[in-house]
Amino acid sequence: MKKLSRKEETACENATYEIDVRKGFQLAGFYFSVEAEHSNCKGLARNNNLGTCDSGTKEIKIETGYGPTQTSETFIHEILEAITWHYLRDKLRHEDLVRMSLGLHQVMESLGVRFVIRERKEKL
Ligand SMILES: [Zn+2]
Secondary structure, three states: OOOOOOHEEEEEEEEEEEEOOOOOOEEEEEEEEEEEEEEOOOOOOOOOOOOEEEEOOOEEEEEEEOOOHHHHHHHHHHHHHHHHHHHHOOOOHHHHHHHHHHHHHHHHHHOOEEEEOOOOOOOO
């Protein structure tokens, strides 16, 4: 595997396509919601989790306090959790899921694709 040059690494730091995932997504005929969590709130960070995926309620929560790159990787991780639950009957080992999400995240970043959770505008 070729190591990225400094120039290529810098290019990866700026995503060309930012895809807002707050609107949620469809998987296996179900709608999954996606919500942001913040590290200064109790919850995810307390358990050292950067995200959670509840296959029962179809809710994904992402800790966004660690920056846009981490948010994108966590989102990829959590959708793989959902895919594993629905299509692999949870039989993928978690350590393998972690490696797959890391690899997928690297491919997306190199393509300039990043998953973001935009803050909701305050309602008047
Ligand atoms: Zn996980």
